[in-house]
Amino acid sequence: MYDIAIVGAGPAGASAALFAAKAGKRTLVLDSDKSMTKRAWMENHYGIMEISGPDMIETGKKQASKFGAEIVEGKVVNIVKTDAGFQIEAEQGTFEAQQVILATGVLVDLAETIGLKTKPGTEPRIKTVFDVDAEGRTNIDGIWAAGTAAGVSVHTIVTAGDGAKVAINILSQLNGERYVDHDLLKS
Numbered sequence: 001m002y003d004i005a006i007v008g009a010g011p012a013g014a015s016a017a018l019f020a021a022k023a024g025k026r027t028l029v030l031d032s033d034k035s036m037t038k039r040a041w042m043e044n045h046y047g048i049m050e051i052s053g054p055d056m057i058e059t060g061k062k063q064a065s066k067f068g069a070e071i072v073e074g075k076v077v078n079i080v081k082t083d084a085g086f087q088i089e090a091e092q093g094t095f096e097a098q099q100v101i102l103a104t105g106v107l108v109d110l111a112e113t114i115g116l117k118t119k120p121g122t123e124p125r126i127k128t129v130f131d132v133d134a135e136g137r138t139n140i141d142g143i144w145a146a147g148t149a150a151g152v153s154v155h156t157i158v159t160a161g162d163g164a165k166v167a168i169n170i171l172s173q174l175n176g177e178r179y180v181d182h183d184l185l186k187s
Protein backbone atom coordinates (compact mmCIF):
# COMPACT_ATOMS: atom_id res chain seq x y z
CA MET A 1 0.00 0.00 0.00
CA TYR A 2 1.45 3.37 -1.10
CA ASP A 3 0.72 6.53 0.90
CA ILE A 4 0.37 8.60 -2.28
CA ALA A 5 0.01 7.52 -5.92
CA ILE A 6 0.44 10.12 -8.66
CA VAL A 7 -0.83 9.71 -12.21
CA GLY A 8 1.43 11.74 -14.53
CA ALA A 9 5.17 12.53 -14.37
CA GLY A 10 5.13 15.93 -16.09
CA PRO A 11 6.08 19.07 -14.08
CA ALA A 12 2.95 18.87 -11.89
CA GLY A 13 3.16 15.14 -11.11
CA ALA A 14 6.92 14.87 -10.63
CA SER A 15 6.96 17.99 -8.44
CA ALA A 16 4.24 16.47 -6.24
CA ALA A 17 6.18 13.18 -6.10
CA LEU A 18 9.36 15.00 -5.07
CA PHE A 19 7.62 16.60 -2.06
CA ALA A 20 5.78 13.41 -1.11
CA ALA A 21 8.86 11.14 -1.31
CA LYS A 22 11.14 13.69 0.40
CA ALA A 23 8.60 13.76 3.26
CA GLY A 24 9.19 10.03 3.70
CA LYS A 25 5.86 8.91 2.20
CA ARG A 26 5.67 5.71 0.11
CA THR A 27 5.18 7.36 -3.30
CA LEU A 28 4.24 5.79 -6.65
CA VAL A 29 4.20 7.61 -9.99
CA LEU A 30 2.46 6.07 -13.01
CA ASP A 31 3.09 7.76 -16.37
CA SER A 32 2.16 7.06 -19.99
CA ASP A 33 4.96 9.24 -21.42
CA LYS A 34 2.68 11.63 -23.36
CA SER A 35 3.70 14.89 -21.68
CA MET A 36 3.12 18.04 -23.74
CA THR A 37 6.25 19.37 -22.05
CA LYS A 38 8.35 17.04 -24.23
CA ARG A 39 7.79 19.54 -27.07
CA ALA A 40 8.69 22.63 -25.02
CA TRP A 41 11.75 24.83 -24.69
CA MET A 42 11.71 26.94 -21.48
CA GLU A 43 13.33 30.33 -20.98
CA ASN A 44 10.67 31.59 -18.50
CA HIS A 45 11.05 29.08 -15.63
CA TYR A 46 12.29 31.09 -12.65
CA GLY A 47 15.73 30.03 -11.45
CA ILE A 48 16.68 28.16 -14.64
CA MET A 49 18.22 30.26 -17.46
CA GLU A 50 16.96 27.88 -20.17
CA ILE A 51 16.06 24.19 -20.41
CA SER A 52 14.46 21.80 -22.89
CA GLY A 53 11.20 20.11 -21.96
CA PRO A 54 12.70 16.60 -22.20
CA ASP A 55 15.58 17.61 -19.87
CA MET A 56 13.13 19.15 -17.38
CA ILE A 57 11.00 15.99 -17.34
CA GLU A 58 14.03 13.71 -16.87
CA THR A 59 15.43 15.92 -14.10
CA GLY A 60 12.05 15.98 -12.35
CA LYS A 61 11.83 12.19 -12.38
CA LYS A 62 15.41 11.90 -11.06
CA GLN A 63 14.66 14.34 -8.21
CA ALA A 64 11.63 12.30 -7.13
CA SER A 65 13.46 8.96 -7.50
CA LYS A 66 16.39 10.29 -5.44
CA PHE A 67 14.05 10.37 -2.42
CA GLY A 68 12.53 6.97 -3.10
CA ALA A 69 9.56 7.63 -5.38
CA GLU A 70 8.85 4.60 -7.61
CA ILE A 71 8.17 5.56 -11.25
CA VAL A 72 6.29 3.05 -13.37
CA GLU A 73 5.73 3.66 -17.07
CA GLY A 74 2.24 2.77 -18.27
CA LYS A 75 -1.32 4.04 -18.64
CA VAL A 76 -3.78 4.10 -15.73
CA VAL A 77 -7.19 2.89 -16.96
CA ASN A 78 -9.29 2.94 -13.79
CA ILE A 79 -9.22 3.91 -10.09
CA VAL A 80 -11.62 2.20 -7.67
CA LYS A 81 -12.31 3.30 -4.09
CA THR A 82 -11.71 0.53 -1.47
CA ASP A 83 -12.01 0.42 2.34
CA ALA A 84 -8.27 1.08 2.70
CA GLY A 85 -7.98 3.72 -0.02
CA PHE A 86 -7.87 3.17 -3.77
CA GLN A 87 -7.09 0.39 -6.23
CA ILE A 88 -5.30 1.78 -9.30
CA GLU A 89 -5.61 -0.33 -12.45
CA ALA A 90 -2.82 0.26 -14.96
CA GLU A 91 -1.45 -1.54 -18.01
CA GLN A 92 1.39 -2.88 -15.80
CA GLY A 93 -0.85 -4.23 -13.09
CA THR A 94 -2.86 -3.11 -10.09
CA PHE A 95 -1.55 -0.91 -7.29
CA GLU A 96 -2.97 0.33 -3.98
CA ALA A 97 -2.70 3.78 -2.40
CA GLN A 98 -4.34 5.84 0.33
CA GLN A 99 -4.36 9.11 -1.59
CA VAL A 100 -4.24 9.76 -5.36
CA ILE A 101 -3.15 12.84 -7.30
CA LEU A 102 -4.19 13.17 -10.95
CA ALA A 103 -1.59 15.28 -12.80
CA THR A 104 -2.57 14.14 -16.27
CA GLY A 105 -2.08 17.35 -18.26
CA VAL A 106 -4.64 17.83 -21.03
CA LEU A 107 -5.84 14.22 -20.65
CA VAL A 108 -8.90 14.01 -18.35
CA ASP A 109 -10.44 10.87 -19.91
CA LEU A 110 -10.16 9.08 -16.53
CA ALA A 111 -12.87 11.37 -15.14
CA GLU A 112 -15.73 9.51 -16.81
CA THR A 113 -14.45 6.07 -15.80
CA ILE A 114 -13.90 7.09 -12.16
CA GLY A 115 -16.93 9.41 -11.81
CA LEU A 116 -14.99 12.64 -11.29
CA LYS A 117 -16.63 15.98 -11.92
CA THR A 118 -15.09 18.11 -14.70
CA LYS A 119 -15.68 21.63 -15.99
CA PRO A 120 -14.75 23.60 -19.12
CA GLY A 121 -11.12 24.79 -19.14
CA THR A 122 -10.41 28.53 -19.01
CA GLU A 123 -6.78 28.41 -20.27
CA PRO A 124 -6.07 28.65 -24.03
CA ARG A 125 -6.39 25.28 -25.85
CA ILE A 126 -7.47 23.50 -22.62
CA LYS A 127 -10.96 22.05 -23.27
CA THR A 128 -11.85 20.30 -20.01
CA VAL A 129 -10.33 20.13 -16.51
CA PHE A 130 -11.08 18.29 -13.29
CA ASP A 131 -13.37 20.30 -10.99
CA VAL A 132 -11.24 20.92 -7.89
CA ASP A 133 -11.40 23.23 -4.85
CA ALA A 134 -8.60 25.62 -3.84
CA GLU A 135 -6.67 22.82 -2.09
CA GLY A 136 -6.84 20.54 -5.13
CA ARG A 137 -9.60 18.21 -3.90
CA THR A 138 -11.94 16.57 -6.42
CA ASN A 139 -15.50 15.40 -5.67
CA ILE A 140 -14.13 12.01 -4.52
CA ASP A 141 -12.51 12.20 -1.07
CA GLY A 142 -8.88 11.09 -1.37
CA ILE A 143 -8.52 11.91 -5.09
CA TRP A 144 -6.82 15.24 -5.85
CA ALA A 145 -5.77 16.93 -9.10
CA ALA A 146 -2.86 19.25 -9.96
CA GLY A 147 -1.38 21.19 -12.86
CA THR A 148 -2.96 21.65 -16.28
CA ALA A 149 -5.55 18.97 -15.42
CA ALA A 150 -6.66 21.12 -12.44
CA GLY A 151 -7.12 24.24 -14.56
CA VAL A 152 -4.04 26.29 -13.64
CA SER A 153 -2.06 28.40 -16.13
CA VAL A 154 -0.19 26.12 -18.54
CA HIS A 155 3.34 27.13 -17.63
CA THR A 156 5.92 24.85 -16.00
CA ILE A 157 6.58 27.18 -13.06
CA VAL A 158 2.83 27.23 -12.31
CA THR A 159 2.07 23.53 -12.92
CA ALA A 160 5.13 22.40 -10.94
CA GLY A 161 4.11 24.82 -8.20
CA ASP A 162 0.56 23.48 -8.17
CA GLY A 163 1.86 19.90 -7.89
CA ALA A 164 3.93 20.95 -4.87
CA LYS A 165 0.94 22.81 -3.37
CA VAL A 166 -1.34 19.76 -3.60
CA ALA A 167 1.33 17.43 -2.20
CA ILE A 168 1.89 19.80 0.75
CA ASN A 169 -1.88 19.87 1.40
CA ILE A 170 -2.01 16.05 1.45
CA LEU A 171 1.11 15.81 3.67
CA SER A 172 -0.44 18.34 6.07
CA GLN A 173 -3.67 16.31 6.19
CA LEU A 174 -1.78 13.01 6.76
CA ASN A 175 0.50 14.59 9.40
CA GLY A 176 -2.28 16.56 11.14
CA GLU A 177 -0.31 19.86 10.90
CA ARG A 178 0.89 22.17 8.12
CA TYR A 179 3.91 20.66 6.39
CA VAL A 180 7.11 22.61 5.63
CA ASP A 181 10.16 21.31 3.74
CA HIS A 182 13.10 23.67 4.21
CA ASP A 183 16.74 22.61 3.87
CA LEU A 184 19.54 24.76 5.27
CA LEU A 185 22.47 25.97 3.18
CA LYS A 186 25.47 24.02 4.42
CA SER A 187 28.10 26.41 5.89
Ligand SMILES: Cc1cc2nc3c(=O)[nH]c(=O)nc-3n(C[C@H](O)[C@H](O)[C@H](O)COP(=O)(O)OP(=O)(O)OC[C@H]3O[C@@H](n4cnc5c(N)ncnc54)[C@H](O)[C@@H]3O)c2cc1C
Nearest residue numbers: 008010012032033034035036040076105147148154155156
Ligand atom coordinates in the same frame (compact mmCIF):
# COMPACT_ATOMS: atom_id res chain seq x y z
C1 LIG B 1 4.96 23.37 -27.71
C2 LIG B 1 4.89 23.77 -26.25
C3 LIG B 1 5.74 24.76 -25.78
C4 LIG B 1 5.68 25.14 -24.42
N1 LIG B 1 6.54 26.11 -23.98
C5 LIG B 1 6.50 26.48 -22.68
C6 LIG B 1 7.38 27.50 -22.18
O1 LIG B 1 8.20 28.05 -22.90
N2 LIG B 1 7.28 27.83 -20.86
C7 LIG B 1 6.38 27.24 -20.02
O2 LIG B 1 6.34 27.58 -18.83
N3 LIG B 1 5.54 26.26 -20.45
C8 LIG B 1 5.58 25.89 -21.75
N4 LIG B 1 4.73 24.91 -22.21
C9 LIG B 1 3.72 24.37 -21.30
C10 LIG B 1 4.22 23.26 -20.38
O3 LIG B 1 4.59 22.16 -21.09
C11 LIG B 1 3.04 22.98 -19.49
O4 LIG B 1 2.85 24.14 -18.78
C12 LIG B 1 3.15 22.09 -18.32
O5 LIG B 1 4.28 22.01 -17.87
C13 LIG B 1 2.25 20.94 -18.26
O6 LIG B 1 2.55 20.18 -17.11
P1 LIG B 1 1.55 19.07 -16.56
O7 LIG B 1 2.36 18.29 -15.58
O8 LIG B 1 0.29 19.70 -16.10
O9 LIG B 1 1.18 18.19 -17.85
P2 LIG B 1 2.09 17.28 -18.79
O10 LIG B 1 3.49 17.80 -18.83
O11 LIG B 1 1.36 17.14 -20.07
O12 LIG B 1 2.14 15.85 -18.04
C14 LIG B 1 1.00 15.04 -17.94
C15 LIG B 1 1.48 13.59 -17.86
O13 LIG B 1 0.38 12.76 -17.49
C16 LIG B 1 0.49 11.53 -18.20
N5 LIG B 1 -0.83 10.89 -18.22
C17 LIG B 1 -2.01 11.41 -18.67
N6 LIG B 1 -3.01 10.51 -18.53
C18 LIG B 1 -2.45 9.38 -17.97
C19 LIG B 1 -2.95 8.09 -17.58
N7 LIG B 1 -4.24 7.75 -17.72
N8 LIG B 1 -2.06 7.17 -17.10
C20 LIG B 1 -0.74 7.49 -16.94
N9 LIG B 1 -0.20 8.72 -17.27
C21 LIG B 1 -1.05 9.64 -17.77
C22 LIG B 1 0.98 11.95 -19.59
O14 LIG B 1 1.59 10.87 -20.27
C23 LIG B 1 2.00 13.06 -19.23
O15 LIG B 1 3.31 12.53 -19.08
C24 LIG B 1 4.76 24.52 -23.54
C25 LIG B 1 3.92 23.51 -24.00
C26 LIG B 1 3.97 23.14 -25.36
C27 LIG B 1 3.03 22.07 -25.85
